Amino acid sequence: MEFSVIFILSNTLLLLSSSAFAKTASPPSLSPTPAPAPAPDFVNLTQLLTVAGPFHTFLNYLKSTKVIETFQNQANNTEEGITIFVPKDKAFSDLKKPSLSKLTNDQIKQVALFHALPHFYSLADFKNLSETGSTPTFAGGDYTLNFTDDSGTVHISSGWSITKVTSAVHSTDPVAIYQVDKVLLPEAIFGTDIPPVPAPAPTPDIAPAADSPTQQSSDSRSSSPSLSHDFSSSYKIMSYGILANLALATFGVMLIL
Numbered sequence: 001m002e003f004s005v006i007f008i009l010s011n012t013l014l015l016l017s018s019s020a021f022a023k024t025a026s027p028p029s030l031s032p033t034p035a036p037a038p039a040p041d042f043v044n045l046t047q048l049l050t051v052a053g054p055f056h057t058f059l060n061y062l063k064s065t066k067v068i069e070t071f072q073n074q075a076n077n078t079e080e081g082i083t084i085f086v087p088k089d090k091a092f093s094d095l096k097k098p099s100l101s102k103l104t105n106d107q108i109k110q111v112a113l114f115h116a117l118p119h120f121y122s123l124a125d126f127k128n129l130s131e132t133g134s135t136p137t138f139a140g141g142d143y144t145l146n147f148t149d150d151s152g153t154v155h156i157s158s159g160w161s162i163t164k165v166t167s168a169v170h171s172t173d174p175v176a177i178y179q180v181d182k183v184l185l186p187e188a189i190f191g192t193d194i195p196p197v198p199a200p201a202p203t204p205d206i207a208p209a210a211d212s213p214t215q216q217s218s219d220s221r222s223s224s225p226s227l228s229h230d231f232s233s234s235y236k237i238m239s240y241g242i243l244a245n246l247a248l249a250t251f252g253v254m255l256i257l
């Protein structure tokens with residue numbers, strides 16, 4: 001009698017703890033392992049972020065803080081799904097004033113978690129979110145984001161960063177990945193004493209491929225000089241040959257004369 005009550009209680013606790021926070025730990029698998037989830041549902045976040053972008057800086061933060069595992073677990077194992085805002089590499093290199101360099105590892109981790117919502121949102125869903133005000137992120141607590149929908153363009157505000165969704169990298173339930181223009185800086189770390197925004201230089205909104213080809217071209221640049229060097233030296237040899245022939249010919253003509 002008593003035993004069965006305890007048994008039921010502990011089972012309930014197990015259920016509660018595993019469902020409430022599936023992300024905190026891999027649930028203890030006491031029951032025989034279920035058949036593996038159907039493969040097509042699996043979205044490999046690392047792979048997606050490696051191929052798209054370039055998002056290398058953000059991906060490196062996700063890896064170094066192990067937040068990538070939290071996100072992947074949420075994508076794999078929850079009904080809620082996940083929405084991730086990924087800044088391009090350029091957003092990190094443009095980050096001057098409050099920089100990430102002075103943050104502790106824990107704070108870096110919070111910043112990484114701050115870039116995701118523990119729920120799948122399609123772009124159309126943000127209209128709703130803009131009415132709810134502060135939206136909780138994966139970082140929890142005061143780490144909230146505000147959304148506004150301007151006739152289809154989703155704007156995001158963290159207080160410090162005001163940016164927008166510039167493209168959808170992936171948006172199929174349960175995983176949404178949206179590219180954003182800026183790194184999202186939380187007030188919970190940087191405080192609310194936000195300096196007045198210096199009149200933003202009218203950045204060309206659409207600067208396609210402004211930053212992507214330059215990186216790749218550094219590779220080809222390093223290889224091209226040797227190519228052209230080879231070419232010019234063989235050209236020199238060729239012209240010496242012509243000169244020599246000319247000299248011989250001239251010499252021959254002189255002999256005949």
Ligand SMILES: *[C@@H]1O[C@H](CO)[C@@H](O)[C@H](O)[C@H]1NC(C)=O
Pocket residue numbers: 044045046047050
């Ligand atoms: C996900 O993709 C990364 C990079 O392509 C790869 O290294 C990793 O093994 C993949 N993980 C799984 C579980 O397939």
Ligand SMILES: *[C@@H]1O[C@H](CO)[C@@H](O)[C@H](O)[C@H]1NC(C)=O
Pocket residue numbers: 037042069072073076077
């Ligand atoms: C997610 O699912 C893939 C494929 O089933 C698996 O290889 C990977 O280990 C899982 N990762 C997490 C964090 O659950």
Ligand SMILES: *[C@@H]1O[C@H](CO)[C@@H](O)[C@H](O)[C@H]1NC(C)=O
Pocket residue numbers: 124125128
């Ligand atoms: C927006 O919110 C309303 C009411 O809360 C809900 O009925 C509707 O399904 C929501 N729409 C989306 C796109 O989530």
Ligand SMILES: *[C@@H]1O[C@H](CO)[C@@H](O)[C@H](O)[C@H]1NC(C)=O
Pocket residue numbers: 133134145146157158159160
């Ligand atoms: C977010 O919205 C709430 C409620 O409208 C507001 O009080 C708060 O100041 C906003 N925060 C930011 C960072 O815009």
